[in-house]
Amino acid sequence: MATYKGIKGVKVVTKTSDPTAxxxxxxxxxxxxxxxxxxxIEGAGAWASGGNLNATRYAGxxxxxxxxxxxxxGQAPGAPYPEDTNESYDGSTWTEVADLNTGRAFYGATxxxxxxxxxxxxxxxxxxxxxxxxxxxxxxxxxxxxxNDLNAxxxxxxxxxxxxxxxxxxxxxLNATNELWDGTxxxxxNDLNAxxxxxxxxxxxxxxxxxxxxxxxxxxxxxWDGTCWSETADLNTGRYYLGGAGxxxxxxxxxxxxxxATGATxxWDGTxxxxLADLSIARFGVCAAGASNTSxxxxxxxxxxxxxxxxxxxxxxxxxxVTVS
Numbered sequence: 001m002a003t004y005k006g007i008k009g010v011k012v013v014t015k016t017s018d019p020t021a022x023x024x025x026x027x028x029x030x031x032x033x034x035x036x037x038x039x040x041i042e043g044a045g046a047w048a049s050g051g052n053l054n055a056t057r058y059a060g061x062x063x064x065x066x067x068x069x070x071x072x073x074g075q076a077p078g079a080p081y082p083e084d085t086n087e088s089y090d091g092s093t094w095t096e097v098a099d100l101n102t103g104r105a106f107y108g109a110t111x112x113x114x115x116x117x118x119x120x121x122x123x124x125x126x127x128x129x130x131x132x133x134x135x136x137x138x139x140x141x142x143x144x145x146x147x148n149d150l151n152a153x154x155x156x157x158x159x160x161x162x163x164x165x166x167x168x169x170x171x172x173x174l175n176a177t178n179e180l181w182d183g184t185x186x187x188x189x190n191d192l193n194a195x196x197x198x199x200x201x202x203x204x205x206x207x208x209x210x211x212x213x214x215x216x217x218x219x220x221x222x223x224w225d226g227t228c229w230s231e232t233a234d235l236n237t238g239r240y241y242l243g244g245a246g247x248x249x250x251x252x253x254x255x256x257x258x259x260x261a262t263g264a265t266x267x268w269d270g271t272x273x274x275x276l277a278d279l280s281i282a283r284f285g286v287c288a289a290g291a292s293n294t295s296x297x298x299x300x301x302x303x304x305x306x307x308x309x310x311x312x313x314x315x316x317x318x319x320x321x322v323t324v325s
Contacts, residue, residue: 012037018319025317037322045294045314046277047265051093053287053299055085056306059241061107061124062287063139064116066297066311067091069289070139072121074300075105082126086144088116089289089297094309098143102126102135106155106172106285114163117141120181122150122168123157130155132172136186138163148185152177156197158213161205167224170196170213178229180205190228194220198240200288203248209268211251214240217258221268223248233272237264243298245290245312252293252312257284261302265312267293276314281305 013029018038028039053071060074060083069089075081084103087094104124114120119139126133134153137144154171161167164183169192170176176192192210199213206226212218212235219238222229239256246252249270256262263279283301290296296312 020317028322034321038319039322040317040319042315043318044276044316045265045267045312046316047279047298047310047312049280050091050297050299050309050311051089052309053094053307054087054096055083057083057085057105057300058283058285058302058306059105059107060285060287060300061121062243062289062297062299063114063119063121064089064289064297065291066289066295068116069287069297069299070097070116070119071287071299072119072139073100073104073107073124074287075285077306079129081105081129082124089299089309094299100144101137101146102133104133104135107157114139114161114166118163120161120163120166122159122166122181123154123171125155136181150186151179151188158199158201158210160201160203160208165205167201167205167208169201169210170199172197174215178224192229193222193231196220200242200244200253202244202246202251207248209244209248209251211235211244211253212239212242212256217256236266236273236275237262239264239284241284241286241302243286243288243296245288245296246293247291250293252290252296254288254296254298254312255279255283255286255301261304267314279310281308281310283308 057074082103084099107124122136132153134149157171159168166181169178176195179186196213208224210222217238219234239258242256251268254265261282263282287299294314299309
């Protein structure tokens, strides 16, 4: 009969209490007070509840990380629709901070780039309602400053990068244009392969991933190498007004309209998409943040959830007891 020592080459360790699940993942131990043989496994990721936004809104922009994020602008449930509201997240609570100079909505799901203390937002729609914007604003951790505009006013754009090196692409009116921000001005560079709006980007100005979008509920994705866009593997669930996080080789896509609201969550490994656990509330037009596909933030959304925030953590570790039947 095989033994644990024979298989693993070590004895089962005796403990008086269980270690944390993440510390013990892949090991086996005997818990003496519980008189039980236990083990820890690495499971799939999951969404958990976070603190609610102070202002109900959707079609805003998010930037930063799960524990240090901003939710910027968006559309209010009633007139005047474009919001200038800006809120900061510390991992548990949202706090109102300095507003945008120009209230805007429909930036795309993540038409911003950077961290909680150095960011950029661009494009969108503003008052009078449904007027396209070319406005660009920089965030320094305390206030927003208007800087050079995009070359063309567009709503429903997407972008990624930092406050000194970002890209902005697609948008409404429907187009495939791609612009590069160098910290001072925008320059048109090589277009996307397909015209798209309501999509999302992840990554940097030299290595990016474009996900989803509309017309229709698109599953198409493209990668950017700093020079040109190339078509790559499709999402499992086509959608628009989605949220995204991560890099060009390790991304997360979540929420969206497909065409009805969805909570579908998928992870990208640089080659293909894998379906994961859904958001607890299906929604679209979310504020999304996160630097990886293992830690992300989803806040607000279409007027159903309004202010709800969820946090993605991957992986989730679980302690189990060996049973004999």
